[in-house]
Amino acid sequence: MQKRTNSRWRRVMALVHAWLILDFFEDSRRTGQPGSTLTTAIFGQSFMALVLAALLLPDRLTPGFAVAYATANLSLSTLLISIGQLGDAGRSGRRRANAILLQTAPLGRVDRTLARALHNGFAVSLMTVGTALPPAILMYWVSGRQLLAVPLYLLLACWLAALGAGGVAVALGWIEHRFGRARAALAGGTAKALLLGLGFAAFALCMRNLGGTADDLPGGRPTALAWPPYWASRWLLDRAAIWPFGAALLGLSALIIGLDLWLQTPARSRRAEATSNGTSALARLDGSLTVEGPHRGFAAFTSTMLVRSPDFRAKVLPLFGVPAAMMGLWLWSPDPGGDTVVLGIALQLPAIYLPLVVAFLVHADQPGCRWVFATSPNGEDLPMARHAAWVSVTTHLLLPAHILGGLALLAFGAGPTAAAALASFSLGSAILAAGLILSRLPSTPFTQESSDITIDFGSLLGAALVLAAIGGGFARLADDRWWGPVIGLALLFFAVQSLRRPSR
Amino acid sequence: MTPPEAPRPSLRRELLAILTLYGFVGILPLLIGYGCSGL
Numbered sequence: 001m002q003k004r005t006n007s008r009w010r011r012v013m014a015l016v017h018a019w020l021i022l023d024f025f026e027d028s029r030r031t032g033q034p035g036s037t038l039t040t041a042i043f044g045q046s047f048m049a050l051v052l053a054a055l056l057l058p059d060r061l062t063p064g065f066a067v068a069y070a071t072a073n074l075s076l077s078t079l080l081i082s083i084g085q086l087g088d089a090g091r092s093g094r095r096r097a098n099a100i101l102l103q104t105a106p107l108g109r110v111d112r113t114l115a116r117a118l119h120n121g122f123a124v125s126l127m128t129v130g131t132a133l134p135p136a137i138l139m140y141w142v143s144g145r146q147l148l149a150v151p152l153y154l155l156l157a158c159w160l161a162a163l164g165a166g167g168v169a170v171a172l173g174w175i176e177h178r179f180g181r182a183r184a185a186l187a188g189g190t191a192k193a194l195l196l197g198l199g200f201a202a203f204a205l206c207m208r209n210l211g212g213t214a215d216d217l218p219g220g221r222p223t224a225l226a227w228p229p230y231w232a233s234r235w236l237l238d239r240a241a242i243w244p245f246g247a248a249l250l251g252l253s254a255l256i257i258g259l260d261l262w263l264q265t266p267a268r269s270r271r272a273e274a275t276s277n278g279t280s281a282l283a284r285l286d287g288s289l290t291v292e293g294p295h296r297g298f299a300a301f302t303s304t305m306l307v308r309s310p311d312f313r314a315k316v317l318p319l320f321g322v323p324a325a326m327m328g329l330w331l332w333s334p335d336p337g338g339d340t341v342v343l344g345i346a347l348q349l350p351a352i353y354l355p356l357v358v359a360f361l362v363h364a365d366q367p368g369c370r371w372v373f374a375t376s377p378n379g380e381d382l383p384m385a386r387h388a389a390w391v392s393v394t395t396h397l398l399l400p401a402h403i404l405g406g407l408a409l410l411a412f413g414a415g416p417t418a419a420a421a422l423a424s425f426s427l428g429s430a431i432l433a434a435g436l437i438l439s440r441l442p443s444t445p446f447t448q449e450s451s452d453i454t455i456d457f458g459s460l461l462g463a464a465l466v467l468a469a470i471g472g473g474f475a476r477l478a479d480d481r482w483w484g485p486v487i488g489l490a491l492l493f494f495a496v497q498s499l500r501r502p503s504r
Numbered sequence: 505m506t507p508p509e510a511p512r513p514s515l516r517r518e519l520l521a522i523l524t525l526y527g528f529v530g531i532l533p534l535l536i537g538y539g540c541s542g543l
Contacts, residue, residue: 017515025513036518054536114517126522133526138535141540 009106015115016122018101022094023123027248045080047128052076053135056210057142058340066142068210070153070233072203073135077157078229079130079199082164084127086172086192086314105281124165125158132157143237156232158429163228165258173263178496189317197321201329216253228252238357262389283396289391289500296379298388298444302361303371312446316357323349340418343409344475345468350401351433351463355456357397358437361389362448385444392445393434394499400487418475421484425474428491431499433467 024036053073058065102112102286118362134155143149171191176184209216214224224230226251235245286303290296327346364370375380410416442448478484 022517023512024515024518039518039521042522043525046525048530050529053533057536057540129520130529133530134533137530139535141537266508441527 008111010110011105011278012115012118015105015107015111016119019119020113020123026052026094035351038357040086042127042130045127046133049073049076049131050134053138056207057138059212061142061144062211064213065211066139066144066237067230067233068143069210069226070135070139070236072207072210072228074153074157074160074232076203077131077135077159078164079195080125080131081161082168082200083122083192085165085168086188087196097463120165124162128158128161129154149236152236156236159253159486160229160232163249163253163256166260170259170263170383173260182308182310186308186313187312189310189315192314193317193321195321196212197317197325199289199326200322201325204325204329222406263362280398285395285399286391289395290388294376294381295384295388296377298385300389302389302392303396303443305365306392309365309446310454311363312360315360319356320352323353340414340422340475340479341472343414344422344426344471347402347405347409347422348429348467348471350398351426351430351467352403354393354398354430354434355460355463357393358441359391361445362441362443364449365445367449370444372451373444375448382441382444386438386441389441389445390435390438390499392459393438394431398427398430398434402430414478415480417482417485418478418480421478421488424485424488424492425478428472428488428493428495429467429470431495433463435495435498 004059006193024038027037028035056069083185090281132154136150136157139149139153140147170186170192172184172188175187204381207217214230215223217223231248234241235249240244283300283303286299287296290299327349330342378384402423406428409419409422414422474484474487477486
């Protein structure tokens with residue numbers, strides 16, 4: 001009996017060890033870099049949590065501050081872990097590899113469940129303790145010198161992080177079950193951008209009420225009551241509220257575990273991939289701007305990958321999440337200043353961020369996908385690929401972004417003349433800037449395997465200043481004058497004409 | 505698919521590095537806590 005238990009334990013630990021090796025070294029083994037990317041990520045998150053925990057300390061404690069302090073810090077650690085879980089683009093590949101590993105391994109159902117629980121528990125705790133340790137130790141003073149608050153805070157942080165990661169896994173698992181793997185990876189990237197943006201806005205809005213009560217929050221007490229980290233901090237610090245909030249946390253955990261078990265049932269068949277053969281309006285626009293043949297092929301490939309590459313979406317969309325949230329906060333504030341100069345600068349943001357987008361554009365989703373171009377006629381024609389990428393970026397990124405920007409201008413009370421002038425001018429200048437940036441694209445989009453992205457921040461800042469000055473200056477001069485839209489449309493016309501010109 | 509120059513993974517070394525980090529981010533709040541006499 002003893003022997004059987006020992007061998008089971010050894011099998012489970014072998015599986016856990018293999019998964020941990022993958023967690024730590026998967027990325028660096030692929031690229032040949034020393035060290036582990038996971039350790040670097042834990043280092044970065046810990047220092048961020050340390051700085052926030054120290055900055056939030058007040059000069060003098062007020063009653064109820066401890067709950068607000070614990071909620072803010074618990075929210076940070078939970079959000080960081082959940083967002084990390086969302087952006088994991090290699091997740092589907094890992095799941096497929098796991099399925100083969102587990103089917104061929106001499107492991108029973110109990111062994112697998114035990115190994116999964118041990119591995120997930122250890123991995124989540126390892127990452128959470130780094131972000132939760134500084135606020136946990138400061139909790140001793142904030143909670144009025146209760147030593148028990150320190151370990152309990154750590155426990156709650158790990159519990160909440162596990163709930164967050166589990167909730168994300170269940171949601172993505174459900175999307176995968178319903179709509180296929182590709183959609184789940186895409187939804188993960190989009191949700192990451194949204195969570196980053198909304199999280200940033202929520203921290204900005206809620207931080208100023210740290211000395212108040214839950215009623216001072218935007219949305220009042222219901223906002224706090226709908227947020228699990230608040231339940232945890234009330235459970236930790238409010239003796240009278242131990243039972244209801246503890247029960248709520250247990251109920252949520254049971255719900256997530258139940259949903260996870262339901263999704264794990266092997267009998268449920270999953271749709272493999274969702275495909276659509278429809279031709280969108282943007283694809284038709286691509287067609288009208290490119291030449292029949294390889295040129296159009298390059299543009300079609302780049303446009304499809306811009307929308308369908310889970311890696312690109314997970315890395316690039318979050319870049320827009322935080323600036324979009326900043327703009328939203330500014331526009332929704334009671335007195336946004338009503339200044340068209342700021343609007344003009346804001347509309348240049350897509351062009352300003354474009355070098356970052358282009359830096360991620362060459363990165364391949366799968367190793368070895370270069371053969372698609374290496375084996376096709378004109379597949380190695382870099383100037384053609386650059387021009388096609390310019391068309392794709394214009395139709396699939398810049399055009400939608402500027403249409404949204406123009407509509408936002410109208411929604412926030414700009415006149416139709418000013419909105420038309422600003423939107424057309426910013427779109428025209430963004431197309432020209434894109435042409436400049438993409439003329440230096442190092443290889444065909446989505447084919448380079450090395451993951452080291454190099455960004456020249458010096459020239460990025462210079463270009464940002466120039467673009468902001470042009471946008472702001474034009475907004476100042478053309479504010480509601482009749483010639484504003486004329487100049488804007490003329491620039492747009494010029495940009496589209498230079499885009500139409502064939503690459504050679 | 506492993507490149508020849510890939511390092512030999514050592515889980516123990518990474519865990520040790522993380523434990524050291526925990527020690528560091530644990531000591532700083534202790535100093536801050538003791539330093540803030542108002543709390």
